[in-house]
Amino acid sequence: MPQATTTLLHALLLTALFACSTHASAASYLVKHCAELEGTEVPASVISLPTRGATILSASVVAAAAPKNRNGEYCRLVGVIKAQLDTTPDIRFEVNLPARWNGRALQMGGGGYNGVIVSGTEPTAFAPAASPLSTGYATFGSDSGHVGNSGRADFAMNDEAVINFGYGHLKKTHDVALALIIMGYGRKPEQTYFAGGSTGGREAFTVIERYPDDYDGVIANAPAINFSGVRLMGVKVGQAAYGTPGGFVGPAQQKRVFETVLQECDGLDGVVDGIVSNVEACREHEPQIVAQLRCANGQRPSLRDSCLSEAQLATLEILRDGFTLPYELAFGVTRYYGYNVFQGVDYSSGLGLGNSPVATQPLRFDANGYLFTQGDSYMKFFVTHDLRFNTLGFDVDQPGIYKSRLIDLSATVGAMNPDISEFIAHGGKLITMHGLADEVISPNQTIAFYHSLVEKYGQSIVDSFMRLYMVPGFQHGNGVFIPAWDELGALDRWVTMNIAPETLIGTDIASATNGRSRPLCRYPGFPKYLGKGNVNNAASFRCENP
Incomplete structure (x- = not known):
């Protein structure tokens, strides 16, 4: 049985035995010893913001053949990051370390007022069916530091919980997850990304503004900035x-x-x-x-x-x-x-x-x-x-x-700080998507923030790190056109191969029109029908500026 007194230092000493080995042998070691991480304590000194450290409450291998598992074999770690005050809820988190690791990590944002653990085992919003975990990403997320997403926001009576919801949980979870990834594989990720929509989109802009060196690429969909x-x-x-x-x-x-x-x-x-x-x-x-x-x-x-x-x-x-x-x-x-x-x-x-x-x-x-x-x-x-x-x-x-x-x-x-010069200097990339028919978060607020960045840095600089896609007919998760597209793949190609995304293709997943496709046009473009061809096929449209 694992000992609750196991420390991060002890776990890192275990990984030192295979830190220079191949990816395959490191992953094999991880799967074999995953359960030993239960009870591991991550000291507060590893976490950049004030906490009382973190504890792994459970550690288990999820077998590739486990019921309802479509992610392949992985090590599932669930724990808590302890708040400074006893009266403040802890941050609950989950980290998933795949046996077939691609060398990358993805932090996944929440939604609404959060309050539930982002497991990291599901596809990102509006993405193809495959989850990032199933394609080799180490994934992680949290509940942002409170339990329950009723819309009442009871947690906001506690100031430390508000700070955690606003930005604290993002950095704290990142730092703990990074330590666990190093613990599991013996090295840091080659690339670390963040992806989220709505509240998760606000969180995406938050990490760019507050923790720019932690992320190589960010996806921010329907961002609830200017909260x-x-x-x-x-x-x-x-x-x-x-x-x-x-x-x-x-x-x-x-x-x-x-x-x-x-x-x-x-x-x-x-x-x-x-x-x-x-x-x-x-x-x-x-x-x-x-x-x-x-x-x-x-x-x-x-x-x-x-x-x-x-x-x-x-x-x-x-x-x-x-x-x-x-x-x-x-x-x-x-x-x-x-x-x-x-x-x-x-x-x-x-x-x-x-x-x-x-x-x-x-x-x-x-x-x-x-x-x-x-x-x-x-x-x-x-x-x-x-x-x-x-x-x-x-x-x-x-x-x-x-x-x-x-x-x-x-x-x-709020996530409205236009000074993202460190993220730009770091070489970070950002893809933002927002529905023009959004009824919850105004798409025009997102467009206005984009224009503030252009005014501050110039169009050529913004084009070097950001892509904005405004999608007609798409509301806040529903609408007459709901795009499914490989946003993470586009981001990864931009970061790792310097292939900047241009016009992309979205496949409609709205029930009444499932399967039709449209171009996803870079702002300010919109898809215009060419006058001939199948109206349900993106090839029959071109992107045109208003």
């Missing part, structure tokens, strides 16, 4: 919907908006396929779209008539426009950019605007919409620590005693 901004956006939407008489936009109106936009803009890319691809051209049609939606001659919307009142249109315009603050958040941020409300977002599906004209107690995603529910939770748990706080009465522009807290949180969780 305070998107939560305050939810507050403003909720106030428009529930603090203004008649401001709630019901499911019938939500559906009508999407259908009207499709009728007006679907064919602007040369083909009617259910996707608004030429978003910029669609913006020019917005006056006609709004005119078709507006109730005529004082008519009031009803269950039978899905026209929109002036109050309802005002709610959508807040979503469209975003907001500008009269004060600065961290890194000089004053604005959150709005959504493509009248350019193809379907708020009647997935994480929309809700189905209840009354603000329920407590708020719920289905009843009151994702944005407002999360904005309310943010104010109660992150900002005020007051579960009775009246979010509908909060003045975003004049936050009073909560101003400094909003600013501090935007630095802790």
